[in-house]
């Protein structure tokens with residue numbers, strides 16, 4: 001029986017609370033399936049690790065992770081550490097080192113949830129964001145000039161490569177083929193006149209390989225209004241690192257909030273481990289209270305199962321989540337209930 | 353009697369159609385007030401000008417505009433001209449040359465309109481976006497490397513100066529003082545680790561001058577969810593050029609769409625002319641049909657009156673717009689009606 005080794009990085013804030021429920025559900029799903037094993041190693045890399053060691057993970061952290069089949073992460077960030085330090089020493093190096101160039105973020109209204117959009121229902125809200133996850137605006141090229149003077153400034157350079165754009169564009173176009181055949185590309189070619197026309201141009205050059213897919217370009221400002229006004233027109237949304245970050249939170253908002261929004265940081269070739277984590281952050285304000293919604297983390301775990309080659313158990317986990325939400329009795333506060341994080345995890349296990 | 357000279361740039365697409373109604377309403381409001389005069393010069397600078405002259409405006413366009421008290425613009429952009437060319441030769445140079453460092457974009461649900469947000473009403477939707485409008489991500493520093501090779505790339509550098517951040521931050525903080533005393537700052541200090549921590553730092557240094565204003569920092573991804581989930585918590589939103597662009601379209605979406613969203617590109621010191629234009633674009637798909645909603649343009653005209661020192665007539669125009677919307681009989685298609693652009697303009701004039 002095949003064993004997958006999973007590195008669990010619970011992280012900060014509500015991360016450990018939601019990841020605990022996720023692992024519980026993954027174990028239950030694995031036992032039920034009976035066709036593979038998961039082995040979890042817990043890695044205590046987070047902001048308290050930083051306070052003790054002056055870094056977010058060991059020097060050879062990336063090397064250690066390379067040996068795993070998957071990475072399951074909670075959330076990173078604590079008010080005690082500047083957030084550009086915490087993420088640039090943990091999440092972002094993992095995404096980049098392991099060529100997790102697809103950040104896949106489904107935005108789907110689950111049965112039992114109501115959208116905050118007045119006239120929209122489940123059939124209107126089922127799209128997926130494909131976010132470029134290794135380059136673009138998230139670059140560490142930059143710095144400050146003339147500190148302490150009136151002409152002080154900070155600069156930062158976005159970098160878009162043909163290599164980086166082509167691979168994520170091809171992924172999005174193939175994905176659309178397996179869905180409803182439409183890709184909405186987020187651009188800002190009018191305002192960002194060097195990088196964005198290039199982004200569009202490379203995507204146009206890939207598009208000829210997918211004559212059956214319908215590709216439209218939208219300025220990101222206009223596209224964000226579609227998320228609110230006409231989400232039913234969306235199928236696959238292809239976006240840069242930064243635009244994908246914003247649009248996926250917005251996507252989460254229109255389908256019930258960050259408590260239910262999963263993500264996979266995927267290396268499609270499986271040359272390197274992929275990383276699965278909820279879209280939400282560490283939410284220090286509610287950490288330690290046992291009230292965080294674990295559904296985003298549980299669903300991210302299901303995405304990991306699918307990526308590891310187990311689509312059936314993955315689908316069962318999503319069905320179990322939907323059953324719990326549809327019954328409506330066990331819900332955390334963000335969804336109008338009073339249940340604890342643990343009670344939601346238990347309910348999903350029972351529904352399995 | 354004081355005369356204000358206004359440069360009218362109708363622009364492309366629906367621009368001329370909506371600007372015509374705006375000027376009609378401005379003339380009616382001026383006649384009613386009887387305390388000042390407006391003199392309009394129509395400047396045909398747009399994409400057809402570009403096709404004839406190879407540029408969007410004359411060489412001395414900025415010099416010509418300098419003589420005016422205000423600029424009233426429709427929209428710019430036509431499929432025949434790459435959009436980074438059209439905007440970088442017209443709107444963006446005007447914003448930058450005239451130090452219109454505040455792009456002021458009210459997001460307010462007018463009487464008679466329904467928000468697309470299920471549980472939100474007029475009292476929940478009344479905030480204003482202050483967008484930095486001269487620097488940041490909208491820079492022309494960048495280019496391409498290794499064209500035609502597999503390692504081809506495009507780069508672009510954002511530039512944030514202390515000078516640029518301080519002036520817009522002070523504007524936003526003072527504005528909050530005259531409103532409900534709260535500023536939500538859009539940042540992305542975790543991901544964009546050079547420029548955004550600097551943006552935050554400069555804003556924090558200005559904030560001490562405004563101890564009575566409550567300032568909160570939100571990552572732009574999380575902030576975009578507040579626009580949908582808890583807009584009632586927003587008062588003044590302070591954002592960079594790019595984030596303000598996205599958030600103001602999103603703000604428009606939650607209060608009824610781009611058809612009703614006005615904007616002022618303001619030089620608060622009045623050393624240079626300010627420019628007023630709807631948030632919407634040139635909408636080539638509906639241009640020439642007479643069905644575009646002129647309300648955003650009319651409201652932008654009202655903002656110009658206010659900026660020119662005539663708050664009473666400005667308020668009357670907004671009241672007239674609200675009356676027409678509340679009556680509900682004369683509406684363009686985007687608001688569920690069948691009226692033409694001209695009929696809406698006429699109705700607003702009658703309501704005055």
Ligand SMILES: CC(C)[C@H](C(=O)O)[C@@H](O)C(=O)O
Pocket residue numbers: 190191221439443597631
């Ligand atoms: C036309 C374009 C450059 C412009 C911008 O991005 O500033 C527009 O979207 C706006 O919001 O005024």
Ligand SMILES: CC(C)[C@H](C(=O)O)[C@@H](O)C(=O)O
Pocket residue numbers: 087091245279542543573
């Ligand atoms: C923590 C932060 C750097 C991260 C991002 O911006 O990518 C987060 O917002 C996300 O969406 O995963």
